[in-house]
Amino acid sequence: MGQNAKVDADSFLVCGLGNLGQYCVSVLKEFGVKVNAIEVTNTQKWEIPDLPDFIDKLVIGDCRQPKILEQAGIRYCRAILIVTSDEPVNIAAAFAARSLNPKIRLVIRSAQENLNELLSENLGNFVAFEATQLPAKSFAIAALSSQTRGFFTLENRLVRVVKVPIDASHRWSDRRRLYEINSSANRQVLIHARAGKPTPKAFYQWEPDAQVLPGDTITYIEATENLVARSVRPVKNFGQFWKTIFTEMTWQNIQNKLKQFWSESSQTRRVAVVGGIFMVSLFLSGMLLYKLQYPKISLQDALNVSLVLSIGGYDNLFGQLQIPFEIPWWLHLFSISLTVAGTVFVGILYAVMTERVLAARFQFSKRRPPVPKADHVVLIGLGRVGQRVAQLLEELRQPLVGVKATDLEPGVLSQMPLIVGNIQNALSKVNITTAKSVIVVTDDEVANLEIALRAHAANPTASLVIRTFDPRFSENVARLLPYARVLGVYALAAEAFAAAAFGENILNLFRLNNQTTLVTEYQIEADDTLNGKLLADIAYGYGLVPILHAKADHQIPKFMPSNDIKLAVGDRLVVLATIEGLQRVEQGKTIARQWLVRVEKAVSPDAAFEGAAVISRVSGCDMHLARTLMNQLPGTLQYPLYKHQAHRLVSELSKSQVSAQIVSNV
Template identity: 25%
Template structure:
């Protein structure tokens, strides 16, 4: 086992990267920075002592080294510093005053916030990347820390702070890909200047068919796509894995292989605004059933009819006639002794209507109470539901995926063991059916109508639970599309091979959160604007906005000359003036209340020469983007091994 570096003899050099955390995201991020970007990394982990490494710290260091080996790199491993408390003294010992970037990826938001405030005081120029689940708090924290940096360094250019503080959520980063995995017709999506880009997987073209290349071909899928013994579903395809960013010759020569092409999703208009008067009337439809409303309407018509007959037979004023009928209806009027036969008959009919009214009123009260009660409890799956997605787990990741599926208008049934889970309030607010129970118990998945479901998303943090749920669901419905969250790459590959061999006609995918989100965290630490990441099998393509100035691989070259197959490809050009450009192309253009016309041009002429003042959107592999924007050139990247690009939770 690799020895844990001793912090007392390891001194951080200026410009290094610091990662603070102890979970899968921290280890993946440290390995990403060290192996892909060749950065000097200091990994700060919690522990009981700063001098004596614990078994957990040694195990974490070993996992980081293993992740680096899977990445196919020969970089020096990270310096590991163990500290009982992530305080100002620990940050100083880690070298935060000379560091280029600091990532705070603890699972506890409060720990990350306290450390970020301390780090900003110690180094105002430090690039901060903070992991927070609370979106609003993250936005306010970004503004606060950037303002603190400008006040601490007089004369500092505000434009230099565009990426000085970046708040990310691993759940938000991975949710679109996880949701797209289980849904037919939806694809991996990233946003650029308000425009949605969709990566679509396409089957090999048949004889005589001309494939539509879309904007461009992003990847050639694994040659084992239709081989039950292959591993493309677990993204550990080995030598026959996907080919990212191929050139035209490679695409033409890859007959029989599926492709991933990039398309734009054109907005046809926003959703119609809600009616102004909607919801202002009495909510009869939500309080009372249709049968009860018809019963009430019939009784009201009966009372009105009796009032009209009373007016005609007695000659009373209409209001007095109606008043007398109501008195008779509620049996509080004097008996009509000595009255005309017509009056006596009307009184008897009114009393009969009153007897009929009592059970209707009682039923109305019970239904109203039941409606108010069920508004605060979880909804059960409706009878006859089919074609839905069964979502297992409503933790941080499951909650974000649920919100994403609801935005797409996809019917969902959730299964959660903990009635106090984080996503339960969201499911209640969205009126999403939830089955509360242990998925490993018999009958729980049946309650979610898994036999009529379109797909199953198993997103708990327990690999065994996810696998058990998938196996049971497949026994109920063999052709069910499943996507399960797995951390260990070898385990994921073995699971995929077994499921693919047992159910060759059913789609199986293994995905995880830390590997889907680690490239975005690493990209933010490198100081560039990452628009999103799209998984291709178990590898990742990054989309980034980049200023051409200072990059000889782009500046002064044509679009065709700037394209490097397997590394990066320019997709779009930002035509907006530099002073009017949106700082964050991944955000909605009107996020600050001002409408901006989209300035990206996607249909670029191959002969256009890139200038220093241009900003481009490009797709790149992790190694390619590291070479393009790294501080030093990378050696030739070896073909990925069997476990390349593994993912964790």
């Protein structure tokens, strides 16, 4: 959340100084806060240069021990990041930290989703991530040759970040200005780059009046229509259920159901149905005949005799040398027939059961689809990260083939073609020469490099994405292989961990223009730096992109909300943010306002009255100041604005028949 005045010291504690922990320390230090750390052993080898200079206090010991946590200043820390590679240690340390500091924010590394939910309910102020799975979406997007640069689901709507190169045939080319593209309720321009010029890193570094020209590149975010939800049939009450049953039980409906069942049944099942009806008839006939022939026996005894004969128990009744009771020849012959029919029927039942078992077995071992011929993605390595990447690519309907040393469990990614065996030899089986992308995400970064080199040698035109862990290794590989996308999982994940330590809810992350962009959710509290601010101040002052806003009274959330909205306690806001933007929010430092609006004239008193309301609403200034200006035209609004905000104010005033222009305040 924004800067919290109740916290006495902005101290943070990082437990575990592996690759992830070191990156977390580095990112936290960019916020200008005090960072303490706990490491189980004293090491002189650091993956990040000068890391010891970033740590204000280093304690050697077990982070599960209260004494060690005390030495590291747990009672004075705002948040603790527990990011060792041992999940049981992380969970135990979280309990120890909560017992020593009931208010500290807990950010831990854990892949146990169900356990994480329980811990969140019981520990409070708790968030857990799995470092290796957070960047999965970045790997999937990096392999796409399409214009999509990021995507996520928000309030049952698909939100995409799209990067579009503009050519002469594009519908925007020479026809639109940037602010017109940005006017849609579902679209927001993020970045605009002219041909031959460097791409801006920050949002809003574009001119609203700029004409869209061939050669430009425009990056924007858009929210699609609601995703199609599976319809749910209304639940009927007990009376309605029986009413429906009796209504539908007509002879015509029963005939139709029987015809449908018969047409859809296999030959074996049809024989079983006919045999079952025949056996039931013989069984009831046998019970009736024995009861009529021997009136002194009970109905239960007659039923028992018929049942014994039906399941092949002829020898139990007539297996002796001399028949133990008198029986007519016709009833004796019927008994033999009943036993033979029962034996045959049991055989039919075995056949039906065997058919079902074999069908189930073949279903489990159903052959996977064939390997695509061309324009597909080759995914090498199907651990937890690889499987998540595969799921994302399937959601995007990308042709895909996976490669794994051992087979997957039945039912896992069953629609994905899979090559099982030696990964080094698998490239010859996946049509590598015609693939559009190759993603290498095994748990061995050296093996990843070797496989990537082989893949590039076989297909130099394919996009290449390599998973790495060691930051130095990542830098070296990226330098030597400029044609490859080298993604360090810990470098990507550390920014999410660090942002979560300040109270932010990180919904997603993706890479845009070689920097991490975080989808961040704020719940506005009374002492936040965001409380009481216009969305324009948050967007242009902090460099965030508001994409969803919901009032505290649980109204329907608005996508791409108006910049005129003023935040209040309890509001929910979801934004796109870089780590620099989150730093500005945390420190309460906004970009300077450098523009003024000069109002020339209003066509009528009503226009002047309306213009004052527009000025107050768009700029956020006091209504008295706005009315004073409109009563003394021409005049300049002595209330500095951001350039995009000033442009919007001039546009809104023109709609109210008030002419105005932007002037610099520098």
